[in-house]
Amino acid sequence: MLLTVMGEFAYPRDEAIWTTALVRVLGGLGVEGHAARQAISRSADAGWIERERIGRTARWRLTRSGKKIIEDGMHRATAFLDRSEPWDGRWLVLLVSVPQGERTTRKRLYGGLAWLRMGNPTPGVWLTPHVDTAGDLRDLIAEFNLTDTAISFIGHTEEVGLSDEQIVQRAWNLAELAETYRTLLTRYADHRPANGDEVLLSYLELRNYLQQFMRLDPQLPEDLLPKWVGHEASDLFRDRRERWLAGAWERWEEILREARPNGAD
Numbered sequence: 001m002l003l004t005v006m007g008e009f010a011y012p013r014d015e016a017i018w019t020t021a022l023v024r025v026l027g028g029l030g031v032e033g034h035a036a037r038q039a040i041s042r043s044a045d046a047g048w049i050e051r052e053r054i055g056r057t058a059r060w061r062l063t064r065s066g067k068k069i070i071e072d073g074m075h076r077a078t079a080f081l082d083r084s085e086p087w088d089g090r091w092l093v094l095l096v097s098v099p100q101g102e103r104t105t106r107k108r109l110y111g112g113l114a115w116l117r118m119g120n121p122t123p124g125v126w127l128t129p130h131v132d133t134a135g136d137l138r139d140l141i142a143e144f145n146l147t148d149t150a151i152s153f154i155g156h157t158e159e160v161g162l163s164d165e166q167i168v169q170r171a172w173n174l175a176e177l178a179e180t181y182r183t184l185l186t187r188y189a190d191h192r193p194a195n196g197d198e199v200l201l202s203y204l205e206l207r208n209y210l211q212q213f214m215r216l217d218p219q220l221p222e223d224l225l226p227k228w229v230g231h232e233a234s235d236l237f238r239d240r241r242e243r244w245l246a247g248a249w250e251r252w253e254e255i256l257r258e259a260r261p262n263g264a265d
Contacts, residue, residue: 001026002043003211005025006070007074008248009252011062011070014061018057020259022036022040023040028197047063047065048069050063057261079219086221090156092134093125094118094151095152105144115215117133119170120171127167127171129221130219177230178229180213184236193247195250195251200247200248202244203240203241213230
């Protein structure tokens with residue numbers, strides 16, 4: 001949530017945000033003050049934001065690393081909200097195994113593979129129709145020092161073993177994801193926030209949901225997954241952004257003015 005706020009309002013202008021403004025907005029999103037300050041501290045420890053001390057107060061700015069995370073998220077969001085291009089039938093396939101004793105490595109690797117929208121239809125096999133992520137996959141495997149044991153290639157399936165449709169069914173838990181999408185669509189179908197805090201918080205809440213779905217949805221081509229409910233959700237995200245963005249920025253500017261200490265620039 002903190003990175004959602006920073007990405008939406010700090011990144012566009014490369015602006016530093018007062019602690020009180022961040023805590024206030026996160027509080028409106030259901031994060032208690034102590035937890036909000038802890039999130040700020042942990043984000044600073046992770047190298048995503050850095051503090052600018054001004055008198056007895058502080059404000060926070062995205063670091064280069066933090067900007068990279070935001071830019072990656074923006075790139076992914078653009079792809080998520082656009083309709084996928086026709087699929088040429090090729091898969092990017094990875095064959096990899098991690099020793100049983102290296103549970104932390106395995107967990108982190110699997111998280112990285114999921115972020116690359118790769119699914120796991122059978123043990124040791126990961127794949128995605130997004131073959132353009134081969135470079136990112138190469139970097140990920142190198143990061144975990146698995147280049148000597150991993151095998152990757154791009155190609156079509158043959159009429160041996162699982163079909164493309166069966167691969168999709170096994171590689172991703174789409175039934176649960178579809179139900180989550182339907183819940184979101186029901187919740188926001190008739191939601192019309194008033195100006196002020198309500199539109200700002202509704203906008204940020206929905207943008208945060210977008211970030212979550214980007215990690216869960218493999219964004220499969222329509223050739224593999226026709227009539228996917230996720231397309232309805234992407235339409236909703238686009239529509240609400242157009243409707244709520246101006247009002248959200250207006251309220252955000254007011255909060256910044258209210259949070260600014262006397263005499264501060």
